[in-house]
Amino acid sequence: MQNIGRRYWAIAEGYIPSKSSFVDRALISHETACILNAGDAAAHVEITVYFADREPVGPYRVTVGPRRTLHLRFNDLEKPATIPRDTDYASLFVSDVPIVVQHTRMDSRSAEVSLLSTIAYAEA
């Protein structure tokens, strides 16, 4: 039961606030795709980012080792392009082995921290 998950995932919500009330990396406004690869082979994941008014950007490529989790910050993505702040986006994940994807935002635009999270959409 180590190959839990699916190969195709989508997160329809995406928005990285440009403002933060803190300078600590942990509390800076950010969005994360938490990826679990419970299997015994490395997961090669290609991520495409969609926007409201222009063509998608990608693929971003990340590898999640066997029996590892990667909490990938969209803020940190650089190649082929950084994700613009204060901009609506969405994302699609294609992996060569089953993975599980959960989406989280920490929003610290205002003085306090606010959080949201949801399991992503998995294609059967």
Next chain:
Amino acid sequence: MQNIGRRYWAIAEGYIPSKSSFVDRALISHETACILNAGDAAAHVEITVYFADREPVGPYRVTVGPRRTLHLRFNDLEKPATIPRDTDYASLFVSDVPIVVQHTRMDSRSAEVSLLSTIAYAEA
């Protein structure tokens, strides 16, 4: 793998607070249906809004272009009628092509921002 998603989605929670602690559009209390159309054909989406004590209103019609995301604010819907504030509602989405729908509320009634989000219910 570009046609990810389903054609039928439902969001059982719906509530737009009439109050906000901010005037910035980004921080005004709002609810959003984040729609991803990763396919190569435009998605024509019909939305019906349900209430506690009267007949549903709709359809609201939106189009999401191919390879685009639309973060639709329920606050902005006008035809056939605006969504009343401080009122329980729910919503049903029917699309002619597969899409992915995620629900988000930003609630700034009190001094700080609070967020919730969940993937919507997809009919198989």
Next chain:
Amino acid sequence: MQNIGRRYWAIAEGYIPSKSSFVDRALISHETACILNAGDAAAHVEITVYFADREPVGPYRVTVGPRRTLHLRFNDLEKPATIPRDTDYASLFVSDVPIVVQHTRMDSRSAEVSLLSTIAYAEA
């Protein structure tokens, strides 16, 4: 496409804080099961509430009219017994027609409002 949903739903999280920073009903700490009945027949729903250390209580019975949504506050349930505050619980929903269930908590124990929400678990 009006019979969207499932007949069996579960919410594993349940906790109603006894404290609130506000007296306005909208901002009192509460948990809600948002139920959508998009079909043309009334939904008769039986809810059973589970606890950590004693037998379940129920069924609580609610009816959701055709083409209606009911945002049911667990705080308001009275028969066969009120839900204790500051106590872990979970809930199971059985409906005679398909419905959609989403779970929300507003938590105002501290000075500000905090929110969580998720689609409930639907049995295939």
Next chain:
Amino acid sequence: MQNIGRRYWAIAEGYIPSKSSFVDRALISHETACILNAGDAAAHVEITVYFADREPVGPYRVTVGPRRTLHLRFNDLEKPATIPRDTDYASLFVSDVPIVVQHTRMDSRSAEVSLLSTIAYAEA
């Protein structure tokens, strides 16, 4: 309809902040796996915890009685090892009978409380 749920569940997000603004146990920063066992047999659950840069730890073993819910705090897990704070993790649940799993974090690092929750990923 008492055997609702699945035997395999995954939570890709995991992060227990080391800081809290409160000393009340209810408001200390914590993450919880809310488990519902609606069936008539005890659920024996084995939990494996995954990290970003080292081998998984586990199994942690918990039992959820018949017709009971257990809101398991990851903070309280001790054997075979405590979960490190301020560290990305993920978790996999294997039960011998069907259960339902929902994930919640209460984050009180900053002065106010913030919450997130989502249904976990269930393997078909």
